Amino acid sequence: MKTVGIIAEYNPFHNGHFYQLHELRSRTGADFVVAAMSGDFVQRGEPAIYDKYTRTRMALSAGVDLVLELPACFATGSAEGFAACGVALLDRLGVVDILGFGSESGDMEKLSQTASVLIREPEDYSSQLRTFLRQGMSFPKARAAALNACDPDALLASPNNILGVEYLKALGQRNSSIKPVTIRRAGQGYHETSPVSQDVFASASAIRSAIRDQNFPVVHGQVPGAVFALLEHLEPVFPDDLTPLLNARLLDLSHTGGKNSFSDYADMSPELASRLGRDILNFATFSGRIMQLKTRSYTYTRISRALLHLLLGITAEQASYYKNLDYVCYARILGFRRQAAPLLSRLKRTSSLPLVTKTANAPKILNRDALSLLQMDFHASHLYQSLIYAKSGRLMPNEYTRSVIVL
Numbered sequence: 470m471k472t473v474g475i476i477a478e479y480n481p482f483h484n485g486h487f488y489q490l491h492e493l494r495s496r497t498g499a500d501f502v503v504a505a506m507s508g509d510f511v512q513r514g515e516p517a518i519y520d521k522y523t524r525t526r527m528a529l530s531a532g533v534d535l536v537l538e539l540p541a542c543f544a545t546g547s548a549e550g551f552a553a554c555g556v557a558l559l560d561r562l563g564v565v566d567i568l569g570f571g572s573e574s575g576d577m578e579k580l581s582q583t584a585s586v587l588i589r590e591p592e593d594y595s596s597q598l599r600t601f602l603r604q605g606m607s608f609p610k611a612r613a614a615a616l617n618a619c620d621p622d623a624l625l626a627s628p629n630n631i632l633g634v635e636y637l638k639a640l641g642q643r644n645s646s647i648k649p650v651t652i653r654r655a656g657q658g659y660h661e662t663s664p665v666s667q668d669v670f671a672s673a674s675a676i677r678s679a680i681r682d683q684n685f686p687v688v689h690g691q692v693p694g695a696v697f698a699l700l701e702h703l704e705p706v707f708p709d710d711l712t713p714l715l716n717a718r719l720l721d722l723s724h725t726g727g728k729n730s731f732s733d734y735a736d737m738s739p740e741l742a743s744r745l746g747r748d749i750l751n752f753a754t755f756s757g758r759i760m761q762l763k764t765r766s767y768t769y770t771r772i773s774r775a776l777l778h779l780l781l782g783i784t785a786e787q788a789s790y791y792k793n794l795d796y797v798c799y800a801r802i803l804g805f806r807r808q809a810a811p812l813l814s815r816l817k818r819t820s821s822l823p824l825v826t827k828t829a830n831a832p833k834i835l836n837r838d839a840l841s842l843l844q845m846d847f848h849a850s851h852l853y854q855s856l857i858y859a860k861s862g863r864l865m866p867n868e869y870t871r872s873v874i875v876l
Contacts, residue, residue, distance in 0.1 A: 470500050470501070470564075470811065470812070470815065471497065471498060471499045471500050471501075471566050471567070472499060472500065472501045472502070472503060472564050472565050472566050472567070472812065473493050473494070473497055473499040473501070473502050473503070473565070473566070473567045473568075473569045473650075474502075474503045474504075474505065474559035474562075474565035474567065474568050474569070474647065475489075475490075475493070475502060475503070475504045475505070475533075475568075475569050475570070476504075476505045476539070476551075476552065476555030476556070476559070476568075476570065476632075476636065477504050477505070477506050477507075477528075478506065478507045478511045478512065478517065478544075478673075479504070479506055479524045479527060479528050480507070480511055480517050480518055480519075480524070480673055480677070481518055481519055481524060481527060481673070481676065481677075481680075481692065481696065481700060482524065482527035482528055482531055482692065482693070482696050483670070483671065483673060483676055483691050483692045483696075484670055484671075484691055484692060484693065485571075485654070485655065485670040485671075485672075485673075486528075486531070487531050487532070487693055488652075488655060488670065489569070489571055489652050490502060490531065490532050490533065491532075492652045493567075493569040493650065493652060494532075496650060496652075497567050497569070497650060499566075499567065500812075501534040501535070501809055501812045502532065502533050502534050502535075502569075503533075503534065503535045503536075503537065503559065503562070503564070503565060503812075504528055504533045504535070504536045504537070505537050505538075505539050505555045505558045505559055506521070506524065506525065506528065506536050506537065506538060506539060506803070507521075507538075507539050507544035507545075508521045508538050508539065508540075508541055508544055508846055508849060508850060509521050509541075509849055509850050509852075509853035510541055510544065510545050510777060510781070510849055510853070511544065511545065512544060512545060512546070512548070512551045512774075513770050513773060513774075514545060514770055514771075514772075514773030514774035514775070514776065514777040514778075515707075515708045515773060515777070516706045516707070516708065516710065516711060516853055516856065517706070517853075518677050518680060518705045518706060518707070519699075519700060519703060519705060519706070520706075520850075520853060520854070520857065520865065521538065521803060521850070522803065522804075522865075522871065522874060523699055523700070523703060525803040525804040525874050526699055526804065526874055526876070527692075527695075527696045527699055527700075528804075529804050529805070529806055529874065529876045530693070530695035530696065530699070530876065531693050531695065531696060533806075534805060534806050534808070534809035534812060535802065535804075535805045535806075535809050535812060535813070535816075536802070536803045536804045536805070536874075537558060537562075537800050537801060537802055537803065538801045538803050538846065539551070539554055539555055539558065540554065540791070540796070540797060540842055540843075540845070540846055541781065541783070541845055541846050541849040542554075542735075542783055542787060542788055542791055542842065542845055543788070543791075543796055545774055545777055545778065545781070545783070546735070546736075546774065546788065547736075547774070548609075548631050548632055548635050549635050549638075550788070550792070550796075551632070551635070552632055552635030552636045552638070552639050553635070553639040553642075553792075553796055554796040554797060555636070555639075556568065556636060556639035556640055556643065556645065556647075557639070557643070557795050557796040557797050558796070558797045558800060558822075559647065560640075560643060560645045560647055561795075561797065561800075561820065561821045561822050562800060562816060562819065562820050562822070563816070563818075563819030563820050563821065564812060564815050564816050564819055564820075565647055566647065566648065567647065567648050567649070567650050568636060568640065568647050568648070568649045568650070569649075569650050569651075569652065570629070570632065570633050570636055570649070570650075570651055570652070571629050571633075571651065571652050571653070571654045572627075572629045572630050572632075572633040572651045572652075572653065572654060573627040573628075573629050573630050573653070573654050574627075574630055574633075574651075574653070575651055575652065575653025575654075576651075577649065577650075577651050580630065580633050580634055580637055580651065581637055582620070583616060583620070583634045584634045584635075584637035584638040584641060585641070586616060586619065586620065587616075587634065587638050588638055588641050588642060591619070593619050594615050594616065594619045595615075597614070597615035597618045597619060598611055598612060598615040600615075601614045601615055605765055605766055606765070606766070607765070607766055607767060607768050607771065609631075609768060610768075629654050633651055636649065637649055655670050670691070671687070671691045675691075676688060676691050676692070677705075677707075679691070680700070680705050681705070681707060685701070688700070704857060704860045704861035704863065706853070706856050706857065706860070708755050708756055708773070709754045709755050709756055710755075710856050710859075710860065711755040711777075711780065711856070712753075712754045712755045713859075714780060714852065714855075714856075715755055715758065715776060715779075715780050716752055718779065718780050719745070719749050719779075720749065722779070723746070723749050731745050731746060731779060733784050733785065733786070734775065734778045734779040734782075734783065734784055734785065735774070735775070735778040735783050735784060735785045735787070735788045736771060736774045736775035736778055736785075737775040737778065737779060737785070738767075738775075740766075741762055741767065741772065741775055744761075744762055745758075745761075745762060748761050748762075755776065758776060759772045759773050759776065780852070781845070781848065781849050781852065782845075782848065783845065787845070791838075791842060794838060797822060798822070798823075798835070798836070798838055798839030798842050798843075799822050799823045799824070799825050799831075799835055799839045799842070799843060800820060800822040800823070800824050800825065801825040801843065801846070802824060802825065802826050802873055803873065803874060804873055804874030804875065804876070805873070805874075805875060805876075806875075806876050807875060807876065823835055823839065825843065826873050827873075828843075828847075828868055828869055828871070829869065831843055846868075847868040847869075850868050851867060851868060854867070
């Protein structure tokens with residue numbers, strides 16, 4: 470039995486993801502595909518466009534056999550934390566043989582060389598990194614510049630390359646037996662948002678833009694038919710839908726804890742916290758708040774994550790604590806295909822993590838730390854469900870009553 474693992478957001482699932490699945494199965498001869506997927510909030514510091522259960526159905530309908538949830542604490546973190554958490558989850562299942570991921574380069578040797586530099590942190594790289602940081606560069610730009618100064622062939626200029634390098638780094642740091650396989654990204658670039666013809670894979674960003682504009686002919690041509698049937702009648706969620714919750718949260722924290730408490734939250738530096746405190750009553754949308762704080766030293770995504778962590782109540786101390794516990798304390802199953810029964814049977818024997826299928830049973834099988842991490846996920850999902858209710862009046866089953874999806 471050969472199993473491929475994928476770390477994904479499927480925000481939403483599209484034809485490029487379907488192509489990746491097909492290529493991975495073809496190249497590896499895999500019997501099963503396991504996806505470690507972000508929940509209701511994603512790595513860019515935003516709400517997912519559709520809830521995690523809808524996106525689980527999308528993935529299962531397109532051929533993924535088992536979907537597990539990445540804890541919100543790291544699903545909304547930096548590329549390093551996101552990748553390390555996903556790799557830790559897949560590694561500790563004991564059933565994953567191959568980690569499949571997309572990259573702009575498709576060159577495993579070069580990606581591995583770049584990952585090796587980040588693992589070893591040689592002095593010439595470290596020195597260059599310090600220099601660029603002193604010049605006021607954001608950390609991602611400074612790291613890419615330092616790598617490029619040491620090795621012009623380093624691959625940290627594109628989003629999927631960056632994640633690919635982080636996956637390889639995480640595998641190397643934990644001495645995992647999982648073997649990496651990369652599929653070269655086809656179609657639009659990661660950040661491109663313009664509509665494209667049906668014979669070109671659109672980026673997830675472009676598809677989300679088409680959904681926002683209600684350009685459903687474009688969407689229909691860019692997602693599998695079963696996926697389109699799921700999203701056609703659902704209300705999508707966008708970052709600025711967080712605006713009322715964020716402004717209320719800022720006012721509440723300012724009233725009860727003082728401005729200094731902002732810096733307690735993950736990705737919220739003292740400088741960002743201070744500037745945010747001065748602008749509390751300068752009300753703006755979620756994206757507007759990001760622009761209020763934007764400087765050369767902080768990327769848009771870094772600020773978005775900081776604001777989201779403040780909203781979700783994820784502190785820097787919690788993120789550090791769970792990182793030291795190897796990122797994951799359980800494997801929460803969101804859904805599976807019936808044909809994956811042999812995989813599930815093996816998983817029950819091999820996983821070093823407790824398997825959460827019925828949330829009502831969680832207090833019986835999880836220790837205090839694991840239960841606390843799971844409750845953070847519950848809180849995040851309940852906030853997301855409140856957004857859906859505010860937009861459409863649709864009431865979703867809460868996290869204590871929701872069943873695993875089986876197709």
